[in-house]
Amino acid sequence: MAMLETKQLSFTYPDQKQPALDNVSLSVEPGEFVILCGQSGSGKSTLLRLIKREIAPHGKKEGDLFYKGQPLEKTPPLKVSKKIGFVFQDPENQIVMDQVFDELIFGMQNIGMETDEMRKRIAEITHFFGIHHLLKKETHVLSGGQMQMINLASILLMEPEILLLDEPTAHLDPIAAKDFLHIVGRMNREFGMTVIMVEHRLEDVLSFADRLIVLEEGRILKDGPVRQVINQLSDEKNHTFSYLPAPVQLYFHYSTNKQVEEIPLTIREGKKWVQQLNVRLREIPKKSVSRKQTIYSLENVDFRYEKRGDNILKACHLSVQEGEWLAIVGANGTGKSTLLKVMAGILRPQRGWVKVNGKMLRGTIPEIGYVPQNPKLLFSSDTIYEELSNQIPINNRDKGRKKLTELITFFNLESLLNRHPYDISGGEMQKVAIASVLLSSPKILLLDEPTRGLDPTAKRELGTLLKKLQEQNMTIVTITHDIEYAASFADRCAMMFQGAITVQSPTEEFFKGNHFYTTMINRMTRGSNVPEVITVEEAKEKWDLEEE
């Protein structure tokens, strides 16, 4: 009997013509690990929420949902809330309690469990997760990765049979994301838990999954075993191709003898495949690097938030050249966001100085545009048009209006102008935020995690738009967790560690020098018989395949 079944499930949100889900029929067997992917707005989250009855959206629903052969509506509420667990995207917002321990027992208390039973389960789960050291902590001091672990643990304590996860790693750094996915993978393999996960970053999760479902505009586009679906996606050279992890893209581009079983899902498989290749390095004329002027320089910057607190930035040095795109990478909690705020003039360092164009930076100036990690912080109006026109500088109205029309076309925002800034997708929100900052004509753009939670298509679009801005001599500094993104777009990368920049070098050199913090393609090609590259694009540029 199927664990979960939907039969011709359709769903339409109120006041919408287009259904969010259109005739979705699928059945999930016990112990299966299913990944749902698709562009934002393709109905993945809607489907996931419909399965979890307590948080199902309001709207017109047709078709049926079955849990173990029984209609979901008729299953007792207590059973449903215990047996179907749900982990949300944002790690912080789903935490209810102040103390980690209270957060863990929250769900068990809700279903009226006895103290002894709770103690027993907590003991087991802390052991399994290795979170003893967190039990007595306050929830807000945890890192995003730790928070998400606590959220997962809190759900697992209710002993669910089905685990639903809605982009659980979108807000985590790559290392924390891997740890999280490993735990989910273990739950599936060692305990046979059924897992349905919505995820954009496929590279780390494909090796755990049994089945991949691609949704498009509320319909199931592809559904089947992971490798087969991947193989089908490769046939059509359309936008779904960008969903595939880089090693898979490389495989489809270079493999002469494509076989479904051979598609590399892990680095190990990738390395094995690469050995069969016979590649010659193409002669490429070296790009002449013109020495540009330094626009930003930070010297010996120290910063701490509290008088007796630890220094978040410690003797931090950094210089940024005019017109370049610099990506700052590093794990959570190394002070990246603080550094960007210091660069924006929002925080004043206790020691050291920041110079922009040779002048000391004191407070915020119009030459620097800053987009925070959460673009919602910038928005204060009811429509996007209002939001943008409020940002036109008072001293130059006419020029400002002209600039506004330009930006609306540039970022392709025409259809969104009358919507509330909160009502749009993450990618669109990011574009609106950048547009609103650009209205005051800055020369430098500081972006804090611009790709967080974006789907691959939106990411690529944002990247190309920013590249275009860079061609107009904009200097861009981004903080990012997304190594693949930094590798494909940035000119230079800097690594942040313990409050200081440890390495800064041109992107290619940077990643080729790293062992762990580097792209999948680099890990795959390092030390193999093919020339080392970091992205698919670089491979396409440099590799010449020799036929045997």
Added chain:
Amino acid sequence: MDYGFRNYHPLTNFIYYIFTFLLIMLSQHPFFLFFTAIFMIFLNYLLDRGRQLRRWGKFVITLIFLFIIITPLINHRGSIILFYVLDKPITFEAILQGVINALTLFSVVALFFTFSFVINGEKLLFLFSKYFPNWALLTMLSVRFVPLFKRRLEEIRRVQQTKGDAHERSIKRRLKHGLLLIQILLTWSLEDGIQTADSMAARGYGLRKRSRYIRYKIEKKDMVLIILMSYFTGISIWGWFLGDNILTIFPILEPYFLQGREWFFFTNFIFLIGLPLLIEGKDAFKWLCWKRNN
């Protein structure tokens, strides 16, 4: 801190505080109160090395002197006249009354300091969650959300600074800016609050009566202590009833040194007040013995 007096059940601790507070208020005798004050200072030093007491030291000492000085200025009853201020008699009895009031005040303040070390927020919630479960949950939620909103407001303020409105000097503009920040905070927090509510619903909140996680168990030592405390308190109340715990000042001053039966009630009183000190001392001694044997 899982040793000494704090290692007892919160209810045991709480009963101690109720009894002690009651007896301090009843025993209006300088001899009783003087020793109470000294015991309280000791207890403060044992529990947090007297940091809290020292922080509030100036304030407390000022208050004590105010009491001692002001009481005789207002109260002119009594037969032992020491001297005159502005033609009003200053009596020995009134000064003594001032001292009693000051000692009572000091003892109660010092007692409350130790209360906050022994019964922290978590224990307090535990004590009341049984009778007010909804209030307890609400308190726990606000414990999380108030600091969260504060952090968010700070973040919004910093980010909005970059938009250039922040440097306005006029009060009207600043007020408007402040309202804007609050508005952003509310919109943002409402939106995020929906997610929190979803997360609560997803974990079965509101389906049935929430159970209570019982962190502390009443053990034998708690029972022993509660019985002991009740015994001491009972005897002390009897002493108060007989008038032995009180120094009669008006109309005729009673001898202020203890006499006969009063010593019995004093010993009994001091045992109750000093229980935490005894327990801390016992645990420290046990540790020493254990260390020597290892």
